[in-house]
Amino acid sequence: MATYYTHVQNSRIVSGGGPVTRQRYSGDNAQTWKAGQLVKLSSGVITEVVDNASAVEIDTDDLADGSVLFIANEAVAAATDGKVEVQRILSSTILEGPMLSGNDTAPPTVPESIIGVDYAIYQGTSGYFAPDKNDEVNPVITIVDVEGNFKPWKSADMNKDSSGEQYHFVRFKFDGVSDV
């Protein structure tokens, strides 16, 4: 068994993305993120979404019900306060990303039976995020479709990690995020 936590691609919004806005972020030096990373509104400013414990697992401990969630369109390497372009993730927003796994013999397959199953998110040190098939505890996303349906003719050479293992993709929604 091995871990398959390579973000061969970051998850991205593919449909139903909310409004694009420019929001204020805190000039705290700890607040740095890349374009494409998950961010949320906290005390009136945009803040990184990180695991309270280990900076890898995003679950309901880190993303409480009613969170106002965004995806960052711009990188921030903050030294001072400023504004950043973000796009709102609503309850109807569909994202697409690779299915990761912490305990498997290969990158996990994505059969249709996982549609409707809830998982937590694995967020690597790179800041990129994707569903973790081994983590159904305190889940924050629901699988809505699997690549056999939306990528029926995927190249056998695409989305491989450095060991040549091919990752499989899913589409998912965030649960419990605020639409207000």
Next chain:
Amino acid sequence: MALFTSTASAQSAVAHSGSDIRTQADWSQYINTYYDDLVDELAGEIDASQLAGLFREESQSEDVHVRKTKVRGHSVAGINEDGSAIPFLSWGQGWEHSHYVYPYRIGVKHTRHLEELENYGEISQEGMELKDSVSRTVYYALADAFNRCLGTAGAPFLCYDGMYLLDSARPNPVVGAPTWSNLESTSDIDEDALFQAQLNAQNTLAHNGDRMPLSIKKIYIPDDYDKEMWTLRSTAGTVGTAMNDANWARGRFEYETVAEFTSNIIIYTLGDPKSDSNGLQIKWAVRPEVKDVNFEDPDVIGKRIRLRWGLACDDPRAMFRGGALNSL
């Protein structure tokens, strides 16, 4: 010479935006900056015409188009004197099967802000990007029909008899008619394999067990096998021997290589694929069309491309034989 000597240093891949809308933030490095030129990455042009040539194209307005075949019984006349009872031909209903078409859509959208600032004309490329996306979709789907025609990983569709495009032990709708096969044994491309395929085509039986002799009109193989086939067709003596015997296959069959064949397969066509005898079909409900998407926000501008289509196969008997090839 140092000025003229460069050492390779690979670039890292670039992450795309995580957004479904194109905004100025995606392009911030390009807008009103020092870049002299913005060059589109090459993607090549997709041409599915060679693959499409193996399908008959038909219209179908329904999502599910239900078809029923008519069968004939054994049809040979016997000796029958004038004035005696005349025997009559029998007929009946055959199998029912359905052709399906599915809607495919993809869109693109951007903000007016980006349109105002972007000074490379990239926004105007969106229509071309959509068209390219659909060309690739059709191309992959048509290739998939052949690359999975043996059913080793399932297939995108089944023929009217419930079997794969190339299969053995195929049933016939008329009771008593034997099963049949259009699947050749796995082999190299050699004299024996081509002779056997031609013989098998000649010995084809119709749905009611009557003889239905066919002959190979053309052969389609992956690019990888071009050299093997060319050698077989060009050599006067039997390939790989001391050449006491003449080569039966020399110059006998026309062939084409198909770049999209990624499986080790050989396809023999037995007639004109555009004729009614070809069971393999592209079903068009709606050909690709582009329309504007009207968002609630007047400053989000988008369009989508849409097509409704599908692949289907009735009886492949009169058009396709083939099988797997040994790996090179």
